[in-house]
Amino acid sequence: MREDFKRRVQEVEYRLTATNSFISYGHQSISEEDIEAVACVLKSPFLTTGPVAAEFESALCHLTGAKHAIVCSNGTTALHLACLGLGISENDLGITSPITFLASANCVEFCGGRTDFVDIDPASLCLSPEKLEDYCKNVAVPKVVIPVDFAGIPADLPTIHSLSKKYGFHIIEDAAHSIGSSYEWNGSQISCGACVHSDLAIFSFHPVKTITSGEGGAVLTNDDKLAERIRMMRSHGIERRIDLLTKNDGPWYHEMADLSYNCRITDFQCALGKSQLKRLQSFKARRREIVDHYNTAFGKFNELTLPPDPKGSSVCYHLYSLQFNDGSQKRYEVFQELWKVRIYCQIHYIPIYWQPYYNRKYGYPIGKCPNAEAYYAHCLSLPLYPALSDDEVGYIIESVINLIR
Missing domain, CATH: 3.40.640.10 (Type I PLP-dependent aspartate aminotransferase-like (Major domain))
Structure with a gap:
C-alpha cells in the first residue's frame, strides 16, 4: 500500500514538471x-x-x-x-x-x-x-x-x-x-x-x-x-x-x-x-478532509504547530497555516524548496503596521504586537482548496516532511 502511495505521489511530481504547472495555495472550483x-x-x-x-x-x-x-x-x-x-x-x-x-x-x-x-x-x-x-x-x-x-x-x-x-x-x-x-x-x-x-x-x-x-x-x-x-x-x-x-x-x-x-x-x-453558494457545504467538507489529512501527518512532528481548531466552532477553513517552531529561517527554506517542486505556498500575513504607509504616518514600532510578529515569523500557508486531489495532498505532505526531517 505504501509503495502504491509513493508511486502516485511520484506521478503528481512528474505531471507538474511535464506540463509546467504548479499547485497554488488557493484556487477557484468552477462547475x-x-x-x-x-x-x-x-x-x-x-x-x-x-x-x-x-x-x-x-x-x-x-x-x-x-x-x-x-x-x-x-x-x-x-x-x-x-x-x-x-x-x-x-x-x-x-x-x-x-x-x-x-x-x-x-x-x-x-x-x-x-x-x-x-x-x-x-x-x-x-x-x-x-x-x-x-x-x-x-x-x-x-x-x-x-x-x-x-x-x-x-x-x-x-x-x-x-x-x-x-x-x-x-x-x-x-x-x-x-x-x-x-x-x-x-x-x-x-x-x-x-x-x-x-x-x-x-x-x-x-x-x-x-x-x-x-x-x-x-x-x-x-x-x-x-x-x-x-x-x-x-x-x-x-x-x-x-x-x-x-x-x-x-x-x-x-x-x-x-x-x-x-x-x-x-x-x-x-x-x-x-x-x-449551493455547493458551500461540499466545499466546507472537502476543505475539512484536507485539513484532517494535513493534521494527521504534521501532528507527529514537534517542529510544527498545527492551525487552531477551536472547541465549539464549526470552521470552514479558508487557509491552512502551519507554523515552523524552528523560526523564520526554517520557514524560509521550506518556502523556497516547495516552490522548486512546484508547490506554491503563501505567507498570511506580514503585520500591517510594518507596511511603509502605516510606519511613515504613525511610526508604529517593531515589537508593537509581539504575538502577531512571532506568528508571522513562523507561518506558512499550504495549498487548500476543494479541487486538490488526494494524490496532490499526499505529494504536498511528503514534500514538507522530507524538508523537515
Whole structure:
C-alpha cells in the first residue's frame, strides 16, 4: 500500500514538471452549473446589478440569518461601505488585528480615520479580547473595532460584543475568510456574518475564497437604517424614492444625498456567486478532509504547530497555516524548496503596521504586537482548496516532511 502511495505521489511530481504547472495555495472550483448560470445572465436583459443580485443577497441572508445583505464589487469595498455606514470620519479611531489583509485596516483610513492595532491571541490567531480591553482602558476607546475571522476561524465575537457594550464602540466583523463557519453561543451555532454580535459583517468572494463571484463582496446587517444607507452609498449616494417625486417629476428623478462611489457588482458575477453558494457545504467538507489529512501527518512532528481548531466552532477553513517552531529561517527554506517542486505556498500575513504607509504616518514600532510578529515569523500557508486531489495532498505532505526531517 505504501509503495502504491509513493508511486502516485511520484506521478503528481512528474505531471507538474511535464506540463509546467504548479499547485497554488488557493484556487477557484468552477462547475458546468456555474458556467451555465453566468451564461444565462449574459443572455438576459440585465448585466449590471439587477434581479440576480437581489437573489444572491436573499441567499446570503438565508445562509447566515442576517436580515440584510448588500452585495458589492469586492471585499475591500464592503469594508469601506461598512465604515461609511457607521459614519467613520476624520480622526475617528478604528482597531483591527495586525494579522489580516491590508483592507481590514485601510477601510478606516479611506474615511479619514486613524487605524491602530491590537495583538492576536496565539491560541486562535484572531484579535485578543484581553488586549482590546487593555487598549480601551489604557490608551483610548475606538469608534469601531474590526475583528477578523482569520483563516475561517471565528473571532471571539461574544466577548468583543460585551466589551462594545461596556465601552461604547461599534463592531464590523471581517468575515472575508469565514463564510460557512460558525461559533457556539448559548448552546446554539451562530453563523459568521449573522451580525448577532456585530453591527455589520462583510464577506469577500475573491477566487481564492471558499466561494467566488470572480470579484465581489457583501455587507450584512440586522439594522434597517444601516442597510438603507449602505445601499445608497453603493451607487454614488443616489436615492430613488417615490416620496421624493413632485407633480412635475417622473420616474427618472433621483437625488444624490451624499458623496459616494460606484461600488456595484454585476448580475453575472452574482449568478456565479449564487451558484457557488449551493455547493458551500461540499466545499466546507472537502476543505475539512484536507485539513484532517494535513493534521494527521504534521501532528507527529514537534517542529510544527498545527492551525487552531477551536472547541465549539464549526470552521470552514479558508487557509491552512502551519507554523515552523524552528523560526523564520526554517520557514524560509521550506518556502523556497516547495516552490522548486512546484508547490506554491503563501505567507498570511506580514503585520500591517510594518507596511511603509502605516510606519511613515504613525511610526508604529517593531515589537508593537509581539504575538502577531512571532506568528508571522513562523507561518506558512499550504495549498487548500476543494479541487486538490488526494494524490496532490499526499505529494504536498511528503514534500514538507522530507524538508523537515
